[in-house]
Amino acid sequence: MENKINIFASDNCSGVHPLIMQAVEKANKGYEISYGDDGYTAEAVKIFKEKFGKEADVYFVFTGTAANVLSLKAATDTFNSVICAETSHINVDECGAPERFAGVKLLTIPTGDGKIKIQQIERFLEVKGIEHHSQPRVISIAESTEYGTVYSAREIRVIADFAHNNEMYLHMDGARLSNACATLKCDFKYLTNDCGVDILSFGGTKNGMMMGESVVIFNPDLKNNFKYIRKQGMQLFSKMRYVSAQFIEFFKDDLWLKNALHANEMAKLLAQKLVDLGVKVTNKVESNGVFAVLDGDVIEKLREKYVFYVWNSRLNEVRFMCSFDTEEKDIDLFIEMLRNILR
Numbered sequence: 274m275e276n277k278i279n280i281f282a283s284d285n286c287s288g289v290h291p292l293i294m295q296a297v298e299k300a301n302k303g304y305e306i307s308y309g310d311d312g313y314t315a316e317a318v319k320i321f322k323e324k325f326g327k328e329a330d331v332y333f334v335f336t337g338t339a340a341n342v343l344s345l346k347a348a349t350d351t352f353n354s355v356i357c358a359e360t361s362h363i364n365v366d367e368c369g370a371p372e373r374f375a376g377v378k379l380l381t382i383p384t385g386d387g388k389i390k391i392q393q394i395e396r397f398l399e400v401k402g403i404e405h406h407s408q409p410r411v412i413s414i415a416e417s418t419e420y421g422t423v424y425s426a427r428e429i430r431v432i433a434d435f436a437h438n439n440e441m442y443l444h445m446d447g448a449r450l451s452n453a454c455a456t457l458k459c460d461f462k463y464l465t466n467d468c469g470v471d472i473l474s475f476g477g478t479k480n481g482m483m484m485g486e487s488v489v490i491f492n493p494d495l496k497n498n499f500k501y502i503r504k505q506g507m508q509l510f511s512k513m514r515y516v517s518a519q520f521i522e523f524f525k526d527d528l529w530l531k532n533a534l535h536a537n538e539m540a541k542l543l544a545q546k547l548v549d550l551g552v553k554v555t556n557k558v559e560s561n562g563v564f565a566v567l568d569g570d571v572i573e574k575l576r577e578k579y580v581f582y583v584w585n586s587r588l589n590e591v592r593f594m595c596s597f598d599t600e601e602k603d604i605d606l607f608i609e610m611l612r613n614i615l616r
């Protein structure tokens with residue numbers, strides 16, 4: 274409500290896509306059986322199976338953090354560890370929820386661009402079978418990454434094969450999987466099920482939904498107990514039709530793709546305009562986030578009007594996010610202000 278401009282702070286700052294809002298309104302009629310035994314949820318589950326493969330099981334949850342934590346819980350015992358990027362959401366932005374609720378240790382890998390490589394994972398396996406050490410059981414990657422970069426299908430497959438050859442599972446945090454699929458011009462199944470992902474957190478909130486995330490399970494070993502894990506994890510909500518109706522609309526006529534393509538395109542445009550001003554953009558712009566380095570006094574001046582986050586204070590690296598409803602004129606106004614500050 275503050276008088277500052279929140280457009281580039283996060284894709285969570287956007288409102289709800291009007292078609293999604295209409296879908297919620299339409300679902301708001303009459304009575305439906307609760308806890309997911311309703312017609313909307315049956316329809317949404319059917320669509321998920323079409324998109325991710327018929328063997329995929331899907332469970333809706335409220336937040337991306339819950340999707341991640343419950344996925345990790347399903348794939349681990351309390352003596353296990355999860356290998357992930359130092360910059361991953363599970364490590365940085367979940368207040369220790371994976372440690373607290375999944376009861377796992379996180380083994381983190383430094384990355385420049387948010388992407389981990391199997392050569393960096395190998396050293397963690399030296400402790401396998403030694404009871405003094407937590408036992409690596411999951412590799413967790415984000416697609417798109419927290420730095421706006423994207424793993425190719427081949428890169429995912431290499432990590433999945435490595436995980437499976439070493440008795441581990443591959444978890445994917447797909448809070449922004451739509452943006453990655455839009456960039457790589459592929460469907461959801463191609464980057465997940467076909468690549469050997471075992472369990473996926475799949476997001477809708479950052480791409481036009483009001484709220485609603487999901488856990489999609491491909492590996493049969495992880496399916497059996499998930500309904501109990503979700504309930505015990507306090508994520509089985511009663512009026513599920515409202516999330517299911519959103520996901521139905523999200524997939525209809527490829528709304529997810531239109532939204533993600535637009536957000537990605539706006540990020541590219543913003544990055545180009547920053548580069549044209551002589552600003553250093555630090556990562557490849559492969560989804561809807563732009564990372565750039567600005568002088569401290571420039572950041573301060575911009576912040577008098579705009580809200581955005583400093584991602585790495587040591588480097589003065591900031592993050593600008595674009596969204597399904599970012600407009601070119603928003604970018605122009607922002608760039609105009611920056612140009613005046615830099616003058």
Ligand SMILES: Cc1ncc(COP(=O)(O)O)c(C=O)c1O
Nearest residue numbers: 336337338339362415419446448
């Ligand atoms: C990579 C990533 N994963 C997961 C999430 C989900 O977070 P939340 O629990 O806020 O829905 C986010 C949100 O910022 C994210 O950026």
